[in-house]
Amino acid sequence: MRENNHDHKKCISIFKRLSEYLDGELDAKAYEEMRVHIKECVKCEVCLETLRRTVALCRNIKMQRVPDRLKERLKSMVHGSPNP
Numbered sequence: 001m002r003e004n005n006h007d008h009k010k011c012i013s014i015f016k017r018l019s020e021y022l023d024g025e026l027d028a029k030a031y032e033e034m035r036v037h038i039k040e041c042v043k044c045e046v047c048l049e050t051l052r053r054t055v056a057l058c059r060n061i062k063m064q065r066v067p068d069r070l071k072e073r074l075k076s077m078v079h080g081s082p083n084p
């Protein structure tokens with residue numbers, strides 16, 4: 001699937017740093033760059049929202065890590081391949 005005017009590599013690099021983004025661990029420049037991309041990219045926005053919710057849920061039940069299964073699902077969302 002090809003999308004015009006969309007740098008897919010950017011999505012992948014954004015995905016790798018989503019948890020840093022959520023935790024506020026990025027510097028201002030990197031944060032702003034991601035924020036602008038996410039605002040314009042539905043895929044990344046959905047990923048961010050899903051991760052945000054999951055992280056909140058995990059914290060509620062005192063889990064330290066995001067489940068690998070979810071990470072895989074988000075990764076396939078970003079990569080644009082349908083989940084079997």
Ligand SMILES: [Zn+2]
Nearest residue numbers: 011041043044
């Ligand atoms: Zn994106």
